Amino acid sequence: MESVESYVRRYDLDSLLSADLVEALRPRTFGPGELIARAGDPSTSLLFLVEGRAKAYSRLENGMSVLASFFRPFDVLGEVELFGAERYTLSVEAIEASACLALPTALVKKAALRNGRFLAYLCGRLGSKLADRIVAESINLRYPVENRLASFLLASMDDEGRVLGTDDLGELADFIGASYRQLARVVRRFRAEGIMESTRGRIRVLDARRLEPLARDLYQRSGGSGKLIL
Amino acid sequence: MESVESYVRRYDLDSLLSADLVEALRPRTFGPGELIARAGDPSTSLLFLVEGRAKAYSRLENGMSVLASFFRPFDVLGEVELFGAERYTLSVEAIEASACLALPTALVKKAALRNGRFLAYLCGRLGSKLADRIVAESINLRYPVENRLASFLLASMDDEGRVLGTDDLGELADFIGASYRQLARVVRRFRAEGIMESTRGRIRVLDARRLEPLARDLYQRSGGSGKLIL
DNA sequence: TAGGCGATAGGACGGATGTCCTATCCGCGC
DNA sequence: GCGCGGATAGGACATCCGTCCTATCGCCTA
Structure with a gap:
């Protein structure tokens, strides 16, 4: 785990986030198997995965689980819930030792309204995730x-x-x-x-x-x- | 099909779009079975469904099709492709006689960067669509x-x-x-x-x-x- | 009214897939 | 080295599901 600054530099977060948001980034680390987010819990922050590997899944009533996606740096977690749902849709679990930079949801929301660039980035990312899901779903289904x-x-x-x-x-x-x-x-x-x-x-x-x-x-x-x- | 203004009023598009965007809205009507968007075609505009009923689907190589969702007013079509993919992911077909208000993609992109409210709205919508897809997919799969x-x-x-x-x-x-x-x-x-x-x-x-x-x-x-x- | 067509209904059969159950294998701690 | 647990391997069997095929029904048109 390196310093927040070094990650910010590596992934060019400066150009995405305003200075005060960069300032608010907090590092969090997770061991293998540790839950980064639990489905159903209130979503309190937006997470940038900068180190390691993680997977998102849901567990069904009948005990089976569905793996929705894998993550590796650089990736964003929690975008889906940022506007709208206030609880996590999926559980995210670290596969290897991993590190995230966390940004409180409330801050992001407030700042986002005047930072079109970041919002546009999120929209693009959500759009392609949605498109990917649809493709994967079609294949899985048919x-x-x-x-x-x-x-x-x-x-x-x-x-x-x-x-x-x-x-x-x-x-x-x-x-x-x-x-x-x-x-x-x-x-x-x-x-x-x-x-x-x-x-x-x-x-x-x-x-x-x-x-x-x-x-x-x-x-x-x-x-x-x-x-x-x- | 009513006037653009009447739809703008009914769905409160004023509060979502800036005046110049509202100005740029163009009505388009579709008969039952007519394609509103064709998968693979370049996405040239964002569409607001204000009248009728439509469905989005993809057709697979083996001839089977997968129905991804149904739409009825008020709904937004083409958000997925707005930032990022420049071609439609799915085909959208009118089920009944339908009407849309079309907004050129280029205009939206330019304006969006300084209209955080609209972008936030799109993010929320994309987020919940993605969450819905994941749920539906899990069920379909398991x-x-x-x-x-x-x-x-x-x-x-x-x-x-x-x-x-x-x-x-x-x-x-x-x-x-x-x-x-x-x-x-x-x-x-x-x-x-x-x-x-x-x-x-x-x-x-x-x-x-x-x-x-x-x-x-x-x-x-x-x-x-x-x-x-x- | 006859004919046609699309939607519905359902029989027959085979292939895909899930569940249950046993082995086997390998790495690890004692 | 020994035993243990998790991952892998695969047999047996039931079921879900898809494909193919017919038949029926209701509506529309000639």
């Missing part, structure tokens, strides 16, 4: 697990085939909305075909080209950046 | 059609049991992410149990209390308003 897995792998792997979001098959199952069992069946097939390998705690794509025909729908890679576009 | 249908009916019916979004079983199937066939099976069961009735072109909930145990998860009714809350 394709069998085989295709969902292919889409996820293509979208989240780096140039060497390492998967960015998670290396845990259980988490992955939650993310693509399948049972562990069913995911395992598909993984086995992919592995038998030399498309991927998954050893304890590591998932790796070996032959991305074989995945493409399976994932040819809405997910697309934007010039090797690994970002989701529509 | 519960069988029976529960999804129950959730949808409870969330979208008015006080007399009329369903607001659609009366078309085909559309409903797309919305909750099921095949027409499977939806029909569940509808039959619900009908046999006296929970609902569905005659040609009309769906009606007869016994909402029997639906509640089936839909007891995240969807909740907020004091009879029929709005989705978390």
Whole structure:
């Protein structure tokens, strides 16, 4: 964990936030597995993730959980609740040791009205998150697990085939909305075909080209950046 | 279709938009089935739906479509694409004869930076849409059609049991992410149990209390308003 | 009235997926 | 080294669900 100033510099928060807001940033650190936000709790601050890795999920009445997204620096948490809902929609949990810069909601709201740049940034971010959700939802809803897995792998792997979001098959199952069992069946097939390998705690794509025909729908890679576009 | 001024007055657009933006509003009308926006087309304007009814959907490569949401006045279309994506994510189609007030994207962007109130409004709207999507997605992903249908009916019916979004079983199937066939099976069961009735072109909930145990998860009714809350 | 068409209804069948249950494997602490 | 717990692997079986196919119904048009 570095100093607040160093993060502000690295992520150019100066250009996003007014001086008084930068001044109000407070560092918070979280250990692996620790809750950064709990669904249903009042949302008191906007968080900038500057270190580590986290995941957002909800837990349903029947005990199952749905993994909505993964975060890594630089990312913003709590934007959804900033205007409107005053309680967190999802729980956010640190996967690794992580650090955030926290900004009290009340401050942000007050300052935001005269800082169009920051609001526009938030709007853009919310817009693309919403678009991403819609795409992911469509895929989850309309394709069998085989295709969902292919889409996820293509979208989240780096140039060497390492998967960015998670290396845990259980988490992955939650993310693509399948049972562990069913995911395992598909993984086995992919592995038998030399498309991927998954050893304890590591998932790796070996032959991305074989995945493409399976994932040819809405997910697309934007010039090797690994970002989701529509 | 009434005059632009009358809509501006009815929905209090004055308080949201600056005078020059109100000035720039242009009326556009659409017949039933007409496309208000086509997925993939460049997004050139922000649209305020002031009359009629519309639905947003995407069409997948395999020919299936996913219905993302229904709109009725007053609603905003195209906010998602305003900052960031420059192409529409979803297609929007008028269900009935509808009217919109259109505002050129370029104008909005320029004006927005100095109109914090409007941006804050957009952020709030995007936030709650995102939260709603996440809830709906979780349900669609993790519960069988029976529960999804129950959730949808409870969330979208008015006080007399009329369903607001659609009366078309085909559309409903797309919305909750099921095949027409499977939806029909569940509808039959619900009908046999006296929970609902569905005659040609009309769906009606007869016994909402029997639906509640089936839909007891995240969807909740907020004091009879029929709005989705978390 | 006949014909056509879209919406509804439902039978039959197979594939996808979930649940339940056992092994197996590996890293870790004792 | 031993035992333990979490992650992984996979068999067995039931169910959910989708596809394919027919039939019926109501409305509209010729």
